[in-house]
Amino acid sequence: MADRSFLDWPFLDDSHRSLGMELDAWCAANLSDDHPHDIDAACRDLVAALGAAGWLRYCVPAAYGGVHEQLDIRSLALIRETLARYSGLADFAFAMQGLGSGTISLLGTEDQKRRYLPDVAAGRKIAAFALTEPESGSDVASMQTTARRTASGYVIDGAKTYISNGGIADYYVLFARTGEAPGAKGVSAFIVDADTAGLAVTERIEVIAPHPLATLTFTDMELPETALLGESGRGFAAAMATLDIFRTTVGAAALGFARRALDEATARVKVRKLGAGTLADNAITQSKLAEMVLDVDTSALLIYRAGWLRDVMGQRNTREAALAKLHATDSAQQVIDKAVQMFGGMGVTVGAPVEALYREVRALRIYEGASEVQKVVIARQHLAQSAN
Numbered sequence: 312m313a314d315r316s317f318l319d320w321p322f323l324d325d326s327h328r329s330l331g332m333e334l335d336a337w338c339a340a341n342l343s344d345d346h347p348h349d350i351d352a353a354c355r356d357l358v359a360a361l362g363a364a365g366w367l368r369y370c371v372p373a374a375y376g377g378v379h380e381q382l383d384i385r386s387l388a389l390i391r392e393t394l395a396r397y398s399g400l401a402d403f404a405f406a407m408q409g410l411g412s413g414t415i416s417l418l419g420t421e422d423q424k425r426r427y428l429p430d431v432a433a434g435r436k437i438a439a440f441a442l443t444e445p446e447s448g449s450d451v452a453s454m455q456t457t458a459r460r461t462a463s464g465y466v467i468d469g470a471k472t473y474i475s476n477g478g479i480a481d482y483y484v485l486f487a488r489t490g491e492a493p494g495a496k497g498v499s500a501f502i503v504d505a506d507t508a509g510l511a512v513t514e515r516i517e518v519i520a521p522h523p524l525a526t527l528t529f530t531d532m533e534l535p536e537t538a539l540l541g542e543s544g545r546g547f548a549a550a551m552a553t554l555d556i557f558r559t560t561v562g563a564a565a566l567g568f569a570r571r572a573l574d575e576a577t578a579r580v581k582v583r584k585l586g587a588g589t590l591a592d593n594a595i596t597q598s599k600l601a602e603m604v605l606d607v608d609t610s611a612l613l614i615y616r617a618g619w620l621r622d623v624m625g626q627r628n629t630r631e632a633a634l635a636k637l638h639a640t641d642s643a644q645q646v647i648d649k650a651v652q653m654f655g656g657m658g659v660t661v662g663a664p665v666e667a668l669y670r671e672v673r674a675l676r677i678y679e680g681a682s683e684v685q686k687v688v689i690a691r692q693h694l695a696q697s698a699n
C-alpha cells in the first residue's frame with residue numbers, strides 16, 4: 312500500500328483527503344497494468360470511463376460541469392499522481408482533457424465554454440493542445456504556423472507535431488502567428504474542430520510509452536472569427552498561463568510513477584534473499600531506499616506547495632510550478648532507475664511493472680517544457696524577484 316500520509320499535510324484540505332481515498336478505490340477496481348494493443352481505442356475508453364465516473368469534472372470550472380469554481384491544481388495533481396500509480400495511460404487520458412481545455416477555461420468566451428467544457432467533463436469530447444512545431448519546440452515564440460486575417464475570420468497554414476491525442480481528438484487548442492509583432496507578442500490561440508477542412512493528421516508517432524501522438528498539417532484552413540480564443544496577439548501568454556497550471560500536474564504524474572516504483576521495490580527487497588537475510592537488511596539497499604523516500608517526499612512537498620500557492624493564496628506560481636516539475640520528473644527517473652536495479656534482470660523484463668515505469672517516466676522530463684526550460688524559468692523568476 313502506497314504511503315498516504317501526505318494527505319494529512321497542511322497544503323491539502325478534507326476535500327482532497329476524500330478525493331484521494333475515493334479515487335484510489337476506483338483505480339483499484341477499474342484500472343490494470345495491461346498493455347493494450349489498440350492504444351486509440353484504449354484511450355477513448357479511458358476518457359469515457361473517467362468521464363462517467365466524474366473524475367474529469369475536476370478539469371473544468373463548476374459553471375460548466377466541474378467541481379471547483381476555478382481549476383484546483385491540488386485536486387488535478389492528486390488525481391494525476393493517483394492514476395499514474397495504477398496506469399500511465401489513464402493518467403495520460405485525464406491529463407490531456409485538462410491541458411486541452413485549460414486555455415478555454417481560462418480565456419474562453421461564454422459561448423466557447425458552453426460549447427466545449429461540459430463535453431470535456433463528461434468524456435464526450437476528447438481534447439488536445441497544439442503548440443509544438445517541427446522547427447520550434449522549447450522556443451515557442453519562434454513558431455511559424457500562420458493565421459492570416461480575412462474578412463470573415465482566419466486562414467491557417469503550417470504544422471504542429473508531437474501533439475498528444477492527435478488523430479483521436481475532437482478538437483485542438485491551436486496556437487498560430489497572427490503577426491501583431493515579431494516573437495511572443497504576435498501569437499494567438501484558436502479552437503479548431505478536428506473535422507475542419509484543411510486539417511490533416513499527416514503522421515502518427517510511436518513512442519516508448521505508447522499513447523496517441525501525431526503531426527498535424529494545416530493547409531488553407533479557414534476558421535471563423537469565433538474560433539479566436541482570448542485576445543489576438545496574447546496567445547503566447549495564454550499558453551504559458553495554461554502551462555503554469557498543468558506543469559505542476561506533470562510533476563504529480565512523475566510522483567505517482569515514483570511512488571509505485573518505491574512500493575514495488577520495497578515489497579521486493581523484503582522477500583529477496585541475500586546471504587542469511589534479505590536485500591532489505593543490506594546497507595547499500597537501505598541507502599538507496601532512503602534516497603528514494605527523500606525524493607518522493609520532496610517532490611510531493613514542491614507539488615502541493617505550488618498548487619496551494621495559487622489555489623489558496625491566489626498568487627502566480629510560475630516559479631513554484633517549474634520547481635515542482637523539474638524536481639519531480641528528474642528525481643522520479645532516478646527513483647525508478649534504483650527500483651529497476653533492485654529487481655535485477657526482472658527489472659528489465661518486458662511486462663514487469665518497473666520496466667513499464669522506466670519507459671513511462673521519460674517523456675515527462677521533456678513535454679510541457681523540458682527540464683532545461685524549467686531551469687530558465689526558475690532562474691528568470693529568481694533574478695526578477697531578487698531585483699525588487
Ligand SMILES: CC(C)(COP(=O)(O)OP(=O)(O)OC[C@H]1O[C@@H](n2cnc3c(N)ncnc32)[C@H](O)[C@@H]1OP(=O)(O)O)[C@@H](O)C(=O)NCCC(=O)NCCSC(=O)CCS(=O)O
Nearest residue numbers: 442449450451452474475495548551552629678679680684
Ligand atoms: C523558454 C520560454 C520560457 C521562453 O520564453 P520567451 O523568452 O520567448 O518569452 P518571455 O520573454 O519569457 O515571455 C514573453 C511574454 O509572455 C509573458 N509570459 C511569460 N510567461 C508567462 C506566464 N507564465 N504567464 C503569463 N504570461 C507570461 C511574458 O510576461 C512576456 O510578456 P511581456 O513582454 O511582459 O508583455 C518559453 O518559450 C517556454 O516556456 N518554452 C517551453 C515550451 C513548452 O513548454 N512547450 C510545451 C508544449 S505543450 C506539451 O509539451 C504537451 C504536448 S501534449 O502532450 O500534446
